[in-house]
Amino acid sequence: MAEYSEVVETSRNYYNSDDADNFYAAIWGGEDIHIGLYNAPEGDLIYEASRRTVTKLAEQLNLDSSKKVLDIGSGYGGTARYLATTFGCKVDCLNLSEIQNQRNRELTDKAGLSDKVSVTDGSFEAIPFADGEYDAVVSQDAILHSGQRELVVKEVARVLKSGGDFVFTDPMQSDDCPEGVLQPVLDRIHLATLGSIGFYQQAANSAGLETVNTLKMTDQLTNHYSYVLRELEGRHDEMVKVCNLDYVERMKVGLNHWIEAGKKDYLAWGILHFRKS
Numbered sequence: 001m002a003e004y005s006e007v008v009e010t011s012r013n014y015y016n017s018d019d020a021d022n023f024y025a026a027i028w029g030g031e032d033i034h035i036g037l038y039n040a041p042e043g044d045l046i047y048e049a050s051r052r053t054v055t056k057l058a059e060q061l062n063l064d065s066s067k068k069v070l071d072i073g074s075g076y077g078g079t080a081r082y083l084a085t086t087f088g089c090k091v092d093c094l095n096l097s098e099i100q101n102q103r104n105r106e107l108t109d110k111a112g113l114s115d116k117v118s119v120t121d122g123s124f125e126a127i128p129f130a131d132g133e134y135d136a137v138v139s140q141d142a143i144l145h146s147g148q149r150e151l152v153v154k155e156v157a158r159v160l161k162s163g164g165d166f167v168f169t170d171p172m173q174s175d176d177c178p179e180g181v182l183q184p185v186l187d188r189i190h191l192a193t194l195g196s197i198g199f200y201q202q203a204a205n206s207a208g209l210e211t212v213n214t215l216k217m218t219d220q221l222t223n224h225y226s227y228v229l230r231e232l233e234g235r236h237d238e239m240v241k242v243c244n245l246d247y248v249e250r251m252k253v254g255l256n257h258w259i260e261a262g263k264k265d266y267l268a269w270g271i272l273h274f275r276k277s
Contacts, residue, residue, distance in 0.1 A: 007147035015097035031078035073142020077104035221269035222262035
């Protein structure tokens with residue numbers, strides 16, 4: 001088995017747990033497990049909102065059947081299957097959770113996409129693919145789980161072809177976030193820091209990537225965690241049958257921390273687009 005950094009290993013253990021797998025599969029529908037784009041304060045569906053994010057991200061890319069894409073932190077593979085189905089491109093998934101990867105393989109096989117979507121167990125801190133192999137690299141709300149985010153960006157730049165695109169989302173702190181106010185959020189997700197838009201722009205530029213576009217949509221982060229909290233509270237009796245009660249209650253506390261921090265503008269979220277020169 002590959003050796004991972006401490007932060008990545010902590011994340012791997014979490015996403016391999018039965019509680020996490022059952023929670024994300026049930027609440028998000030088992031396809032996408034990232035922040036969604038919502039059309040209304042209430043009444044939207046998390047699954048549909050999450051798929052809108054995938055669609056919006058894909059709009060930033062120029063894909064066709066000749067292109068090869070890498071999805072880092074690919075979760076259950078919903079983004080990869082969407083890209084393969086919509087554009088006919090080949091997509092390699094790289095993800096640290098063996099449990100999620102197994103579900104990804106099963107869903108991909110069921111969708112008849114095993115010839116276009118492949119799944120590899122591994123860390124985006126050491127991408128196990130060749131230099132200049134990909135036309136595009138995508139990621140959704142995963143890079144925060146690295147304690148070496150500059151390294152992740154460098155690895156992405158390494159595997160991109162010249163002119164290739166890196167498009168991703170990530171829960172971030174605002175560039176002017178006061179020191180210490182995010183500690184409840186950080187403690188909940190076992191991290192010491194979060195990135196920021198400015199941080200990623202600097203890291204990307206240092207790695208030879210040019211900034212193409214930044215679509216800042218921080219309000220959707222607050223919307224998303226509010227939706228998830230309402231869904232979890234509304235399905236409490238169902239969820240405690242498949243998740244430990246302690247997990248469910250801690251999840252509610254954690255979601256409230258995200259919501260509170262988002263409302264105070266301590267957080268940032270959006271689609272960041274960089275290109276290799």
